[in-house]
Amino acid sequence: MMSKRIAVMLIVCILVTQVSFGDVWEDIAGYEYGDEPNPCEQAEMLLQETPINEYDQVEEKLIAVAASKDATQAGKAIACRFLQQVGTERCIPAVSGLLYDEILSDYARLVLERLKCEEADKAMREALEKTPDRVKIGILGSLRERRDEKAVKSAGKLVHSSNSALAKAAIQAIGKIGGKEAAECLSSMKPAEKLVPIQMQAMVECARSLSGKDAVFLCEKVLAGTYSPCRIAALRELTNADPAQASPLIAKAITGSDIRLRRGGLGIIAGTRGERLTRDMLDLLDELSSDRKAELIVALGARGDKAALKSIVEYISSEVTVIRDASVTAVSKLGDAGVVKLLLGTADSPKLTASVTKTIAGMKADGINAVLVESLKNKNLRKAAIQASIARGCTEAVPVLLKLVEDKDPEVRKGAWTGLATLADGDDMDSIMKTVVEIKEAEDLSQAEGAIRKVFSRAENRSKCFKVVASHYEPASEATKGVILDMGAATGDSNALKLVRDAMESGNRKLYARALRVLAKWPNESAAEVLLKQAGSASEMVDRIVALRGYIRIAGMEKAGLTGAERMKMLKTAMGLAKRNEEKKAILAILPRYPYPQAMAIAERLRQDRTLAAEADAAIDKIKQSTVTKTIKATASINNGNVKKSLDGNIGTRWDTTRPMRPGDWFMIDFGIDRTVAGLTLDAAGSRGDYPRGYEVYVSFNGGSWGKPIVSGKGTKPLTVIKFPRPVQTRFIKIVQTGSVPGLFWSIHELKVDLR
């Protein structure tokens, strides 16, 4: 019984499908742009679900549309679009009939150009004889794309047409189709003067389809002309076909005064391969002026032929800046590990060191870092090697740099510390600290401290790294101890806190002050207790202030693991200790972020102080707004799960309709209790076009009886500010969207309520 019912349902489905299948394709015949409902969209969906082996049925329907006398122009155009996907040889007679229509011929070619069969070529060649010029141009384009050699003859007849656009299309088609017949046709034709560049382009194109003497013949023809872009292209083709013949022509191009031809020649050197050209160009170098020499050196570098390296390296120490810079560029591309020491050896001035460093940093060959490490051990090369290691990010250099920080030469020591600061990581910290605690020179110490700060900031596991650093605390100098304490604040764990507390109790006034300031920047609540104690009992006023500020900071710190009650208690305590307005203002700035009743009480209390009234009023307003926003319940006609995003204080998040806005979409808020409201602001600035095109605002005490809208209007910009005619008391507010715009959602990134 069950299987019988399923079978019946299946048959119904098939019938329904067939009926809709037929209707949709037939409806296309009468289609005009903008028709609704749109059969084309339905047809698109239907085709996506149609198996390939059923395309013949679709094709049949579409052929009928294309061949129909009654079908609209738009309908036939759309039929061609579908035939582009499903068409076969069968559709050629119907589609080629459209080739004779000025508009539809382009659509017919959508089908014919992509069909893999000779019949399509034939249909287009036939049409070429009888169609208007504008259509001919299009057909020539398709025959050209299909590289239909049989079309060369027909196109050849059109190259001297008085219609220059047609003649141009014919010449272009012959060039692209290529082959010997095309080459003969192109080289013998005498087109109008303004079409000569087109003839040259076509010859270049055609040369690419040929090889040997045939290609060389065409290239020579182009090179004999005066049109630079094609001469460059021909030179390039000639370089591929006959390098020996091309070489002197390239040399002439790069030494000549025509800047385009010069750039073209250099481009050929850079972009082609072959020993012959490299050799010829190197021979040419000595004869050139500085500027031309520099250009050629760069091009040889880009060429990538290592045979040029030896000659180019010699120019690294040139006195002429452009030549030196050019050789740096070239060597960085061609150079390998074998030239690194040679380069470092030439770095005997700041300018040359910079060039060498840049060159080595840019080199991509293997084994360069190993040579750099070796060079660090060489007294004559080490200064440049340090710079190059840094520029290259050579972390293998770290062990040698750790030794070089004890070198006799202060310049080497400085370089080594810079190197460690850039290249060392947390695992190297123990070795670094062992060296640091031994340092006597103030300048070295300053560089070392800079290095350990940078290495520590990069450490993946800061707690582990701090442990290592802290183990060197005792023997360290006072200044280094200060640096270690700073790292404690960046760590924030119990070990770090203990070290900082110990420092405070060490009896050393300077260390106490440093440690207190470190605590004031502590990243979590664990320092609160010590800070509170110091805020109340430190002997110096300045220390009490520092401690109190740190304590207030922690109370307001969002990531601190504190409950609301704990925060309020801390702020209340802080208020009791605060003597100055600066600290009281700091407390007021925190309160709106935590809109608890206690926050309001603290703000009210501070408001009594006239000198703080303005800040306190602002805080009270913000607390009220936050309190309301946090207690509002919102619902919407659509996408209910995201309504809170319009009330989260974050303009980066939003509620939206998830589809284009429609009249009747609504968004409702419930205050929970009655409130007096003077207006609303709907912020859609984050999705600029998504503001409501029209709106009506309703109010209600029970969420059921709404009555007439209290205000209505049109949204015109991303921020929709709605002012009520007068403040109203209500519990529920509903905003109904009344406009529409294709393709744009209605979004509320943030909803603000003007409360009275």
Add this chain to the structure above:
Amino acid sequence: MKTMKTKISRRTFIKSSGIALALPTIITSKALGALDGTPPASQRITLGGIGMGGRGSGNIRQLMTDRRVQFVAACDVKHNALRAWKNNKNVDTYFDYRELVARDDIDMIMCGTPDHWHAQITIDAMKAGKDVFCEKPLSLTIGEGRKMVETARTYGRVFSCGSQRVIGDYGRLASAARSGRYGKILEGHANPGGPPRMCYLPGVTIPPNTIEWDLWLGPAPWVPYHPYRCSSAYGLGGQGFRTWYDYSGGMMTDWGGHKFGGATHGMGVDHTGPTQIKYPDGKEYKYLTYIFKNGMKLIKSNRQGYMCEKGWAEPWNGMPVPPPGLRWYEEGARSPHEDCINCIIERRRPFRDVEYAHRVASVCHLGNICFRLKRDLKWDPDKEEFINDEEANRLVDRPRRGPWQI
């Protein structure tokens, strides 16, 4: 159709400078090469901008910050887009790009038009000896992209695409993934957005003096005018050209140039293409997935990043230079604009060379074709054709309206 304007080109300037030398007061120091490093006019790269809407103008502004560049001509089929340049005596304005490209005194063009014009304009410009800076996405079809590459190579032109985010936004991620810290990259993830759709908007009357409609359509099939076809309104909301199949690859290509560009750059597969494209089946392939010859996967998921052997690579600042083997701007360039100018002068290939831009655009087009046919595809990245798949191969390129052939 050229607008009326006094034409002061570099060439005419140079020609006239012989006379001008006798009247030195009319030559500015900038024209001769100023002490601030501005090269003399004869050595500056003369630039013409085609497509002067928001992004095109942005590119021009950025290129103009380079003292080696002199902006001399602006072209757009929308009248409004040229309004800002009409009173500038040093810039000629055009509606038809062919007039700009035909000028012998222009060295370089910036193409900032809608996608369906990129191939035509840049190929014509390269054949006329111009170097090119072209806004992404590179092309409308895979076939167009390949022709752009071939033309650049044949005519020896420098061609840089404008995807500044590949390094600017995603370079740090690529550096991290390629640093070796996370092991081998297994998957690249990115989500550029969706494909375009067919446009069936009705025809409306063209408001006078607003747009050259036939020129705006160019190689695309003829349809009646509607402002939502040609507006630059962003996204797939149906109000701008990026929504429509005839003019754009949708968000897939628009953001794909950046996001897939960034991901494939880090994966080191931006010189080739995938061999398989898996249509999302909700099971093994939850998202559109590209599989490359080396086994790496590029997944159109909801995040940008790299899944490596040791987990997700996180961006970091640990390396002073990009890790060896990761392509980057060369010679200290900081943007594709600066890189392009450096490369024009030095005649080398830029970071976003046309081949790389083409490969990335192809990834996007392959995704669009996969979505259109709703099935898995097999691709030969060397021949750039689908394997034994005639239906898909028809979508590799599109016939063009006459007379627009490339």
